[in-house]
Amino acid sequence: MSLSQANKADALLLVVTLLAAISWMFSREAVLAMPPLLFMSLRFLLAAFFLALVAFPQLARLNREQLWRCARVGLVFGIAMSFWVLGLAFASHVGEGAFLTSLGVVLVPVIARLFFAEAVPGSTWLALPVAVAGLALLSLEQGLHLEAGQLLFIIAAAIFALYFNLNTRAANTLAIRGANGETVEQPRIPALALTTVVLCVVGVVTGTLSLLFEEWQSALVQMSGRLVMWIVLSATVGTALRFLVQTYAQSLSLQSHGVVIMVLEPMWTALMAAAWFGESMSLLQVCGCGLIFLSLLVNRWRAVRKLIRLI
Known part of the structure; x- marks a missing residue:
């Protein structure tokens, strides 16, 4: 039996959460050795170059109109990534950063409703508080420590929610009502082209900010083969592949509530951090993982019910 577009999108977004969790490890290693905005610029420009080939x-x-739509998505994304990487550089509690950043996914349906008048299923509204509770248990065992890094993560999360919506709308065909009352069809932008332009704009935005606020000389002098490896891995696996798969998944449906599946990212991040850095998961964190899975079941209850009937 062939997968529906929604189920295919869910499966691809699940892959994205795994790639995103891996990317946290690469990024954390890199920003410890070089200016964060410079790293982001190199990462995204290199990813855009590979995709452009x-x-x-x-x-x-x-x-021209399609290029502007791509650039608009990239500009919003670039600003969000700038806040995120600065938060990653300044935060002393990475788990809290994963929690606060993931709130952007929770905000996606809210932004869709407020700014784009998108109808959001009732199951999504029920799933969101369960997801927030799960994220909190997973990441905030020691409490929330409000500091500069956490504030940067919160700002990034809000802008990420806007980016997700703009990216979905650019990747799908839209019916736009003009000033004269006539409906005009706005064609979709192919996922590969959209991702390439968006990543390039992010690289330019972060690179410009790095030129203005960061010192490059010491980073270039201390560039090592290990650091180059983290940059290349971040550019290929954590950026080019990740965002291409994500954009393609978003192109399968104009509805934004499916993106809620990406609340799995901090769970994978915690599990990978346990393997990578030798950390352990507490009972509260395990309960948090359980709540995150429960939120996904609630959000996709109709599909789950059909699966149960088949079994």
């Missing part, structure tokens, strides 16, 4: 035919067919 494949995406050139699609890029050549984009018109």
Whole structure:
């Protein structure tokens, strides 16, 4: 039996959460050895370059209006990533950072409703508080320590929610009502071309901020083969592959509530951090993982009910 578009999108977004969790490890290693905005710029520009090698035919067919839509998504994303990487550099509690950043996913349906008048299923509203509770148990065992890094993560989360919505709308065909009352179809932008332009704009935004506020000389002098490895892994696995899969998944459905599945990211991050850094998970964190899974079951209850009937 073939997968529906929604189920296919869910499966791909699940893959994205795994890639995102891996990317946390790469990014954390890199920002400990070089200026964070410089790292982000190199990471995204390199990822855009790799994708452009494949995406050139699609890029050549984009018109000015489509390029502007891509650039708008990239600009919003670039600002969000700038706040995120600064939070990662300044925060002393990475688990809290994962929690606060993941609130952006929780805010996606809220932004969709407030700014784009998108209808959100009741199951999603029921799932959101369960997801927040799970994220809190997973990441805030020692309490929430309000500091500069955490504030940066909160700002990044709000902007990420806007980015998710803009990216979904750019990747899908939209019916836009003009000033004269006529409905005009706004064609979708292919996922590969959209991802390439967005990542390039993020690289330019973070690179510009790095030129203004960071010192490059010491970072370039101390560049090691290990650091280059983290940058390349972040660019290929954690950026090019991750965001291409994410954009393609978002292109399968205009509805934003499916993105809630990405609350799994901090759970994978915690599990991978346990393996990577030798950390252990407490009972509260395990309970948090359980609540996150429960929130996904609530959010996708209709599909779960159909699966149970088949079994």
